[in-house]
Amino acid sequence: MKSLKRWLVRVSLGLAVLAGFAPALTAQAASGVTKVPARAAYVMDAQSGQVLYQQNANKRYPIASLSKLLTVYLTVKAIDQGKIKWTDQVPIDHNLIRLSHNSVFSSLRMKSSDQFTVKELVVAAMVASSNSAASALGNYVAGNNAAFIQQMNQQCADWGINAHFISSSGLDNSDLKSYGYRLPGTGASEENLVSAKAISIVAQHLLQADPEITQIASKTEATVNGTTIYNENSCLPGKSQYKKESQIDGLKTGYTENAKLCYTATFWVNGERMIATILGGDTTFSAMNKLIKQVKQTYQLQATALNSRNVVLVNGASVLAAPKTAQVGSWTQGNQTDTVTTQFKPQLTTTELQTGQVQSGDPVGVMTVADQQTGITQHVTYYAQSDATLFTSYQAFQPAATQPAALLKTLTTQTAVFDAN
Known part of the structure; x- marks a missing residue:
């Protein structure tokens, strides 16, 4: 289950x-x-x-x-x-x-x-x-x-x-x-x-x-x-x-x-x-x-269909993601004009960011569906349909390695002086 x-x-x-x-x-x-x-x-x-x-x-x-x-x-x-x-x-x-x-x-x-x-x-x-x-x-x-x-x-x-x-x-x-x-x-x-x-x-x-x-x-x-x-x-x-x-x-x-x-x-x-x-x-x-x-x-159901989508994650990584549910709805007692808005946001967990890996079935984003007429706002989680690599350890630390800290520069200079003597 x-x-x-x-x-x-x-x-x-x-x-x-x-x-x-x-x-x-x-x-x-x-x-x-x-x-x-x-x-x-x-x-x-x-x-x-x-x-x-x-x-x-x-x-x-x-x-x-x-x-x-x-x-x-x-x-x-x-x-x-x-x-x-x-x-x-x-x-x-x-x-x-x-x-x-x-x-x-x-x-x-x-x-x-x-x-x-x-x-x-x-x-x-x-x-x-x-x-x-x-x-x-x-x-x-x-x-x-x-x-x-x-x-x-x-x-x-x-x-x-x-x-x-x-x-x-x-x-x-x-x-x-x-x-x-x-x-x-x-x-x-x-x-x-x-x-x-x-x-x-x-x-x-x-x-x-x-x-x-x-x-x-x-x-x-x-x-x-x-x-x-x-x-x-x-x-x-x-x-x-x-x-x-x-x-x-x-x-x-x-x-x-x-x-x-x-x-x-x-x-x-x-x-x-x-x-x-x-x-x-x-x-x-x-x-x-x-x-x-x-x-x-x-009541009449105002349904918003939710489909799978390609989600672009950090470092350009992307993955196909599917929603938790195929639709969300709000209920009205009369005719409703188009008052529903949707907004998708990629959203990764702390574990995904720490490991640099997304496993199939992990959450990778949220669709927000808001109905201004009823005041109902729903948040639907999207889940990765395959594994994805966000970054490797080398990718994560490479930028820092190319920009030495001031102390590291100083130690390098001192070492060069001692070698010269």
């Missing part, structure tokens, strides 16, 4: 677009979009972060198993930092095995003799929403449950999003107390409280870190360690609420009595990746299809 390390580097260089990094067109109640029959709703462009609809989007609510989106993100992050591997065998403690035997809280029964890899547990968490799988991942990533919950909350603080986690699975303390997973210092019935906007941004980060996660989340069923598991996402192909025109390919559902039905969906509109979240509904799947349909009818 795509390296999170490289993505984190791009973020540090300012080369990635995440929600909050650029001004966004916000629609509190966009014309043509009726109120969603749920506590909260949020629709955003996954690449630009542009907000197309929001309803109580910043208020925190219980989100049940949508919590697993952050658990899986932190797992992917640990993998790409080299701390763990997809193929690692993950121990399942006795309490989680007991939890897996509770038919109310479990979708994957586990035995003490079972062995699960990190990848298998991610599949179990994303497809079947296994609470034991998610908790086991948290233990493995951070060493124990409390440490992992701390990581979850710290990550949210780093992103600046409105969230409070006490559970890696989404179960609340009243459910966890019998299994030794109640976080010390938290209330007897405390639960994860996260806003619709916040969990949508978590999903955005997960898609950035691992674009292939939808290939897992879109499975209606899967086999884990010989057991067939099933997806409760009713908007997937073959399910009761499937609508071809919605183009939904994930991402996660959740339900508890307190949270009601929660759903973060990923879908496509004219080649643009989108994210929508509905929290606390009773008809959330049908409401999601309606919300997507109305957003499509209300």
